[in-house]
Amino acid sequence: ELKVEQNPLFLSMQEGKNYTIYCNYSTTSDRLYWYRQDPGKSLESLFVLLSNGAVKQEGRLMASLDTKARLSTLHITAAVHDLSATYFCAVDGADSNYQLIWGAGTKLIIKP
Amino acid sequence: DSGVTQTPKHLITATGQRVTLRCSPRSGDLSVYWYQQSLDQGLQFLIQYYNGEERAKGNILERFSAQQFPDLHSELNLSSLELGDSALYFCASSGTAPGYTFGSGTRLTVV
Numbered sequence: 001e002l003k004v005e006q007n008p009l010f011l012s013m014q015e016g017k018n019y020t021i022y023c024n025y026s027t028t029s030d031r032l033y034w035y036r037q038d039p040g041k042s043l044e045s046l047f048v049l050l051s052n053g054a055v056k057q058e059g060r061l062m063a064s065l066d067t068k069a070r071l072s073t074l075h076i077t078a079a080v081h082d083l084s085a086t087y088f089c090a091v092d093g094a095d096s097n098y099q100l101i102w103g104a105g106t107k108l109i110i111k112p
Numbered sequence: 113d114s115g116v117t118q119t120p121k122h123l124i125t126a127t128g129q130r131v132t133l134r135c136s137p138r139s140g141d142l143s144v145y146w147y148q149q150s151l152d153q154g155l156q157f158l159i160q161y162y163n164g165e166e167r168a169k170g171n172i173l174e175r176f177s178a179q180q181f182p183d184l185h186s187e188l189n190l191s192s193l194e195l196g197d198s199a200l201y202f203c204a205s206s207g208t209a210p211g212y213t214f215g216s217g218t219r220l221t222v223v
Contacts, residue, residue: 031210042114042202043155043214050210088154099168100145100212104154 002027002096006089006103014111016078021106023072023089030093032072033100034063037086046074046087079110115139118203118215126223130191133218137184137205143167144186145212146178149200161186193222 003026013019023032034046047056049065049072056063060083062075072089089103115138125131137144146158157170161180172178175193180186190197198221204212 033211035214040200040219042216043204045211045213048211097168099157099160099170102155102157 002101004101004103006106010107012109019076021074025070025091027095029091033090035088081110084110114213116213116215122219124221129193133188135186135203138213141205141207143206145204146188147202198222
C-alpha cells in the first residue's frame with residue numbers, strides 16, 4: 001500500500017524555537033511536495049522536491065529530500081506566530097500512477 | 113489568485129438536494145483534480161480528468177459525478193445530499209511542469 005506518514009501530527013511551540021516535521025513515504029516517489037493550509041483556506045504550495053539531496057529554502061522554512069531513506073523534512077527556524085498552519089506533504093510518481101498520495105498533515109501552533 | 117477559479121465559494125443546501133460545483137483550471141493546464149476535505153481532516157481524492165477524459169477515480173461516492181468540458185473547465189455534481197457531505201471541496205490543476213495548483217475551494221454546508 002502506498003503510504004505517506006507525517007510526524008508529529010500536532011506541534012505546539014514557542015516563538016523563536018526551531019523544529020522539524022518529518023515525512024516518510026513508502027513508494028519509489030518521483031516528486032515530493034509540501035503545502036501549507038490555513039484554517040478553512042486553500043492549499044498553498046511551499047516546495048517541490050524532485051531529486052535526492054534536494055534542499056529548498058524560503059524564509060524560515062527549509063525542506064530537504066532523501067530518496068534513499070524515503071524521507072523529507074520541513075525545518076522551521078526561529079518560528080514566528082505567522083507560521084501557524086497545517087502543513088501537508090504529498091508524493092507522486094510512477095508507483096501511484098502520478099496521483100498525489102497525502103500525509104495526514106501536521107497542525108503547527110506557534111505561541112507568542 | 114492561484115489561477116484556479118472555483119465557484120461558488122459557499123453553498124448551503126438541504127438534505128436530498130443536488131448541487132454543482134465549478135472549477136476553471138489555470139491557463140494551459142489540462143488536468144483537473146477534485147478533493148474533499150471534511151472538518152479537520154486530510155484531503156480525500158475524488159476524481160481526475162485530463163483533457164476531457166476521466167483519468168483516475170478515488171473515493172468518490174456513486175451519488176457524485178464529474179465531467180470536464182472542451183474548454184477544460186470541470187464540474188462536480190453532488191446529488192441526494194446528506195449531512196455528512198458537508199465539507200470543503202477543492203479543485204486543483206496541473207500541467208507539464210511538476211506541481212499542483214489549488215483553487216480557493218467551495219464550502220458546502222448541508223442542513
